[in-house]
Structure formats: C-alpha cells, structure tokens
Amino acid sequence: MDLELLAALRTDEGSAALAAAAEVAGGDPLAAATALRSRGVPPALASAALTQADLRIRAAAKFGAAGASMVFTRAGLEQATRAVVADRRAARLRAAGVETLADLGCGLGSDALAAARQGIKVYAVDADPLTAALASANAEAAGLAHLVTVECADATSVPVEQFDAVFADPARRRAGRGRLMDPRSWSPPWDFISALPGRVPRTVLKLAPGIDHALLPPGAEGEWVSVDGDLVEAAFWCGPLAEFARRAILLPSGAELTGSGVEAAPVGPVGAYLYDPDPAVVRSHLVAEFAASIGGRIADPEIAYVYTDTPADTVFGRRLEITDVLPFSLKRLRILLRERGVGRLEIRKRGSALEPEQLRRDLRLSGSAGASLVLTRVAGAPTVLLCR
C-alpha cells in the first residue's frame, strides 16, 4: 500500500470496498478479488481492500474488535504492541500523573491510542510516511484524533523535554535481515534511546524480551511481560516511574511479581511437585521471589524449576506432580513408560541438550495413558522427572 491507496481507502468508495472485502475475506483470494471486481471496484483498490480485510482478521488477536476499523501494513501489525499490553502501560503512566507523552516511532499507533484512551495527550512521530499516516487514520477511527497528533518525523528531532514523559519502541527488525540483536542497529539506535532518561526522567522504553539486564539505565525498573504464557516484551521504566528493580507481569490477569532480580533461590532436593515458572518470571530474574512465594526451592543453582513437598496454588508457574525421578537413561525410561502404558507424552526441558522430538521417536511410545516428562539437571546430573 502507498499513501495514495490509503487516501482512496478512506473515501466513501474505499469504505464500500472495505465492507465488501470484509464479506469475502478469509477464503479463496482469487474468488474474493473476482467478487470485488464484479461489484465495479477498481483493481488496485480491490487489492488494497482485500489486503486490509485479511490484516484485520489477523489483527483481532492483538486488537480484538477494535482491529476491524483500523488500517495496517503487514510489518506494522507484526511490530504493534498488543492492546492488552499497551492499555496496561498507559494506565500505569496515567496513574503516575503523566498528562503529555511523546511517542517516538509510533508505528500504527497502538501505544499512542492506549495512552489517549487514558486521557493522555500524545505527540506521536514515525519516520515512515505511510506508517505515520496509518497511525493518524487509526487515531481518527478510534475517535481519539483530538488527543493524538501524529507527524512524520525523525525521533531524534523531537524536543522531548516539552513532555511529561517519553515512550520509545525502536524498530528491531529490518526487511531482509530479520530480528536485529545488536541495539546499535535498532532504529532509532541505542545511543539515542539510552540517552532519553537523561533528558526526560519519566522515560519508558519497550524492548525485546531477550534484552540484556546490563543495559538497564541506573535505577530503572526492568519489567517483563507475558500474554497467555508467551513472553512478549520487556520495558524499562526510568526515573520516578521505577518502583521496583524487577517486575514480571502476566496478562491478561495482570498478576505481578516484583523483587530485586538478584536474590538466589534456596537449593534443595527435588520435591513431590515441580513448578515451571512463567517466562516473564524467569526473564525478570525473579525465580527466587517466585520460590519464596510458594515456600519452594530449586534443585540446581542453574535451573529455573522450583520444587515443593506439598502442592501450592500459584498463577506464576505451571504445577506438575512428580511420580518418578530417574537419572537419564533411554533404556530405563522406555521400560518405565511401557510399564505405565504411556502413549501421549508432553516433554519439557531446562538444562538438557536432548532434542524432545528425537527423544519421543526414540521412546517408541505405545499405550493410552498421558504423562509429562521433564528433562533437566539436578545438582548437575542429567535427570528425568516423570509427572502427572
């Protein structure tokens, strides 16, 4: 899509094409294109409307029903913050007294719109003209244009000091190069991003969940967020916005675990129950805090599985009941699983180089019972835990 087609989509003729595309999207693309053309929609507009209809279907996972009136590019949708994450961040900014926000590299506007929904006035910029135009259209479609000003500009030119707070979500992918691991190759680059807290104390940076803790600005809070158990992002909350050293947030429930991120969990024997912590807990280095919350321990100083002797209820990890503990041996494991009639096996691992799918084949399972198998290390030794 280009700016001209976006403008065409926003006319009455474009709206009609979008409505027609929504009726036929999701099926055979050729039949859908033919259906639109038979209604007299010009080919370029038909193609743009069908792409939007397809992207709107995909966008439902991130934006729910609101996605049905937004406009997207494929890359913009991939990079956009899920509404549930953006809304929580915006609510926290509002609760911290933020009334004006600069959003540097706003993309399609997910974070900007969430802030505006909280009543925050947003000045959003994106260096890409089409992306900026999409953000502007999305603000209008959401009825938030009075709170969101979008401009096509380079983030480095924004006088950020004029705002209560600044938010930056740098582009960490590049066409043809995939994910960029080195923060210096992000756009805007890390030297600009990391200097923001020095200019605007209330700075929030959205980063890849694999970000190195060593990059946290002094005194900032590192927060890791999961949605339905999938780790989706890290955010650095700087200056007066920092409340704890580390935080793990599990969405959509909003359950939070906080702590120092440097505590070591007590080490002891394997217990009757194993807990596989949520990835946000592991990445935020809050396994010790999680273990303390359930009176648990780890069985290897390097491995983030937590054990207890009695069952504890927790939202921060998945609990399994351990039935057998054995040193790793393919032969012994095969015999045990045969004895138990296990034909369906869920395999989890931490601290094991074994390839689960290869192991599954090697085990030649037969039987109708289900079980979970955990491949791990206990006090350094390769160990298998059979679990219910």
Ligand SMILES: C[S@@+](CC[C@H](N)C(=O)[O-])C[C@H]1O[C@@H](n2cnc3c(N)ncnc32)[C@H](O)[C@@H]1O
């Ligand atoms: C990860 S996306 C932002 C996604 C956004 N937070 C959302 O939820 O929709 C990063 C955006 O930064 C923009 N960008 C990259 N470098 C920039 C720069 N120097 N100035 C302004 N925008 C930039 C890209 O065009 C891209 O749209």
